[in-house]
Amino acid sequence: MARKTEIVGAGGIVLTPVLLGAADLLRMSAEGVDEVGGVATTWGVAEATAQLAAIDAHRGTFELASWLAYAGVLASIPAAVALWRLAAARSRRWAWTGLLLAVLGVIGEVVHLTGYYGLLQLLSAQPDRQSAAELGLAFDVVPFNVALFVPFLLGALAWLPQAVALRRARIVPLWAALTVCLGTVLFLGVGSQPWSTTVWAGALVVGLAPAARALLRAEPAVHAPVTGQHVPA
Incomplete structure (x- = not known):
């Protein structure tokens, strides 16, 4: 059972x-971001309407992006636990900080999946696209x-600690x-x-690959608490 846990954790570290x-690249492809070279500097009803039209025209791509993002969030759960297990014995504060931000990130990603991918799938299917765009813009500025x-933004920082x-x-x-750190x-x-x-x-896959390997080696010293000496934070 422990071996399966380590395999799942290592897989999550790489797959997240x-x-x-992949989800973000497909999302941008469906929205036409790759055609303009980046994100629009201004965003209003016209831009939001064009975004909904692009999503409707590439619905399959956008839905695939949605499912991949969902899978990435699920993979991030065992990844966060595995990274914490690897480092907690010798770097408690940083490991716990990373885990806390990762938990906030999962919560934030659930909000993002619903409030972005799910909402845009719904709005892009409406016959009155301009009204749908106006509704989406109004949704984005509601204080609640x-x-x-906010947890989504904080969760993006988790990779640093x-x-x-x-x-x-x-x-x-x-x-x-x-x-x-540089990639993040x-x-x-x-x-x-x-x-x-x-x-x-690419930076995260390359940078975290040694952690995934360390987890698969399953060295007891990696997971066992350090006793009889001061543990740096």
């Missing part, structure tokens, strides 16, 4: 960025909905932790664009 990255979106914890626990080499900072700074999403997903 792959699934979320904005507050619900997780990478630090893994490095301090000597689970991954310095280059791997830096790769994860780049994505947060630039946002979702085809190239930035690809770089982010």
Whole structure:
């Protein structure tokens, strides 16, 4: 049973960025983002109407992106637990911080799946597309909905303390932790664009691969608490 848990955890570590990255790329393809080279600098009824029209024209692609995003969120749950287990014994504070942000991220992703993918699937199917776009824009600025979106933003930061914890626990080499951190900072700074999403997903897969390998080795010392000595935070 323990071996199965480690396999699921290692799989989650690798699959989470792959699934979320693929979902984001397909989403942008369905919305036509790759045709304009990025996200629109202004966003109003005209842009939202065009977005709904593009989603309706590429509904299969957008729905596939939705399901891949859902799978990525599910994969992130065992991944978060596995990363915490690897680092908690030797870097408690960073590991717990990463786990807390990851939990917030899962909560936020559920809101995102519903309030973005689910809502846009519904709105794009409406016959009066302009009215649907206006409704979507109004939905986005309701204070309660904005507050619900906060955990999603905080969860995106989880990779940073997780990478630090893994490095301090000597689970991954310095280059791997830096790769994860740089990929995350780049994505947060630039946002979702085809190239930035690809770089982010690739950086996380490469940077977290040593952690997945360490988990599969199942060395008892990795999971056992350190006793009889001071444990750095």
